[in-house]
Amino acid sequence: DRRVATTVEYRGILDVDGExxxxxxxxxxxxxxxxxxxxxxxLATPGAFTGTVAPLENIDMMPAPKGGAVVYDVKPGDRVAKGARLAKIVYAPGETGGSTEVFAPQAGLILTRRSRRIIRAGEDLLKLVGDKRSDDARSGTLED
Known part of the structure; x- marks a missing residue:
């Protein structure tokens, strides 16, 4: 009799509710x-996998152009078109021009987004699984 114990972290802390x-x-x-x-x-035997399969080179890691409060327009699993607004970063609340927008560099699926709503410039906002190779493809692992 072999027993195995494991821990699985499936979602971010802010993405979980009872349902x-x-x-x-x-x-x-x-x-x-x-x-x-x-x-x-x-349980019935599952059918063939019909989800998205893409190489790591298709992942766009979307860095924040400015630091501030993040207001997302998308959630994991959403399909987006090239040029769709993904998020707005508010860095000077109440001031004209006090926010900047982040747009999809290509069509694809939103894979993840950060759980914190405050971000520093250069930190990754989200991951987009693109339909083609990312113009900013990173070699190796996606994150350290």
Whole structure:
């Protein structure tokens, strides 16, 4: 009898509520059954994977052009067109021109966004899985 304990961090701290946590737990359980880690004959065999598959070179790490408060227009899983506004960064509240906007460099899916709503210039706002190679493709891992 082999037992394994593991911890899975699936979402950011600000992205979780009771309904999402329950859906994520159910999805994780179904994945474990599909992979043969857990035996549960009551669950149907899953169909073929139909999600997005892309090389790491297609990931756009979207750096903040200015520091400030982030107001997102997108959430993980959203499909966006090239040029769509992804977020607004407010760096001088109440002042004319006190914010800047961040737009999608290409069409794709929003993979992640940061949980904190305050950002420094140069920090990554979000990850976009593009339909093509990123103009700013990074080699190696996406994050340190």
């Amino acid at each position: 999402l946590a329950a859906a994520d737990a159910e999805g994780l359980y179904r994945l474990l059954v599909a992979r043969g880690v857990v035996a549960d004959p009551a």
